[in-house]
Amino acid sequence: MKFTVTSSAGAARTGSLEFRRGTVQTPAFMPVGTYGTVKSVTPEEVSSSGAEIILGNTFHLMLRPGPDVVRKHGGLHEFMNWQGPILTDSGGFQVFSLAAMRKLSEEGVKFQSPVNGDEVFLTPESSMEVQHDLNADITMIFDECTPYPASKKEARESMALSLRWADRSRRRFDELKSEEPDRGESLFGIVQGGMYGTLREESLAGLTDIGFDGYAIGGLAVGEPEPERLAVLDELMPRMPQDAPRYLMGVGTPVDIAEAVLRGVDMFDCVIPTRHARNGQLYTSHGKIKFRHSGYRDDTSSPDPDCSCYTCQNYSLAYLRHLEKCGEILGPRLATIHNLHYYQKLMVDIREAISTGTLADFTAELRSRYEK
């Protein structure tokens, strides 16, 4: 993987991430393909939205269908028929969300599979092994996602554990790569530390000492108010390595993304465009549309007349509403196609705004559109 910054304006920058499987323009948004499918659409539909990289979930794929099944196909690319790069998370975030069902130790996390009740033990080493089987283009270290709120003591202990796990992740990743050099293109560290600037700084210093191909910011988008999130970014981002990609995990709305890019973030993933599509919400150039609304019953107009996606070019709001009312499978799909397209167009517009030095205005305008 090779990362190149191609232009910058303040902290924001455009760039490119080159992988064996293709090049990704940054800032980039990665649609989430939890179970080896971006829900309700084909890889071709994801690709035609403009997306160049997607995310797969190690935790889920480890449980179903199992890493051996994916590996038998070659890897996740062949299994799900996606030819471009794939980032896999490490499972840390999902384990964190299991709360009472998990048991944390220095060695790793023991939990009961929510699928079949089996006891599963996930460690930095086993997470690397699963991601190796999936053949991720970007592997994420296994970390503990510090909950919100957390005391400084809790956040420090959690961060320190994540650092030790980062080191173990790095070692196991390198071993696996030396055994099979064709697999395992890059490994990203994850900055933790809760809402505490000094802990974030300490985490980052530890990670850069180990050395990674990219650095993610974890432990945000976990329920904290927007000002707290932006304060963490304001303090942390200037210290992040300039020559490595920066990935804000699990964020967010269009406004969240633009605000983070303003502060220097290069990569994003979030379930919002796909999940909200399935809940009947469209992001459009005129703000958010909830197409279940009875006012759209006989509305023959396009969901977003300014949008060039397949859905907006061929279907009416009344049709989308009708599909939703009838529980038709085509409904989530058409809505997902639109939202994915909207998000990728947003990233195109953001990259354009960086190169013309107008991202602050763009972000303010975006905010006013969604808060109206």
Add this chain to the structure above:
Amino acid sequence: MKFTVTSSAGAARTGSLEFRRGTVQTPAFMPVGTYGTVKSVTPEEVSSSGAEIILGNTFHLMLRPGPDVVRKHGGLHEFMNWQGPILTDSGGFQVFSLAAMRKLSEEGVKFQSPVNGDEVFLTPESSMEVQHDLNADITMIFDECTPYPASKKEARESMALSLRWADRSRRRFDELKSEEPDRGESLFGIVQGGMYGTLREESLAGLTDIGFDGYAIGGLAVGEPEPERLAVLDELMPRMPQDAPRYLMGVGTPVDIAEAVLRGVDMFDCVIPTRHARNGQLYTSHGKIKFRHSGYRDDTSSPDPDCSCYTCQNYSLAYLRHLEKCGEILGPRLATIHNLHYYQKLMVDIREAISTGTLADFTAELRSRYEK
């Protein structure tokens, strides 16, 4: 609409149905698009399976979204984005399946909407009006589908009522067409009479007296054993007009279709390929596959190596099983794409077998494949 027989072998024949919106090769299979969508696929996917005409359900579309909404878009073609011809049924079959919830009179059928409990009154006239709003290329008369089993007396009374309704349907259809000549391309009659040859004959005679563009066989595929269905066809088909298309409603499996074509049927519709796809069953060149089976857990092979559809070209049985186990929306879609493709390829093969005079052998081979 213009129907031309292009070749024949015994009772079987190939032909073409020309509509303003395109030409349909016969024998033809029409995928069912109940609510203005062939479940889980786009019109482009239906079309790329080879399908040239689809079926829409008047009963369902009348209740949701309502004929006014469809009409406001122009018609069902514009509403659902299907450019080719559409046949709409009359609602008679669905009303029949409501059983205790309906009240039958000479005038029509009163029933409670299963959607919202509203009282709905469906008559030959109102069925024609709804289908006119939908702008069907083939409109079906409103009839009563005789249940199975039925005594000869019950079957006779039901058939006689359907004949009177056929006459009223014809009149109302012609009125509507004279008001708007651009709508309402053709009207088909429906032969009823239960399992009684003399009643079927009487029904057919009554319908040909009125005169229709095509003749359907109704009241089959309602639970009768295959030999009874074939006996009705054996007796009825030789009496059907030679120069009009013959449509066997609601049939069937690949073998059912081949057997009916052997007896002179030109058109079919059935939910089997789409519904069975959603239930995890694929029709393949090697027989039926139930891909939920645990034996497919790590099966990297294509569902049907001899099939050229998108699904078989890009995905494994293990992947289909995985999607199904995870309840992923892409699963029904990939299965539907395959089954639709299989059915259309079956029709291509059947037309080819007619022109080479080998349909009887083809049908026997098909039967042995599915009964093995």
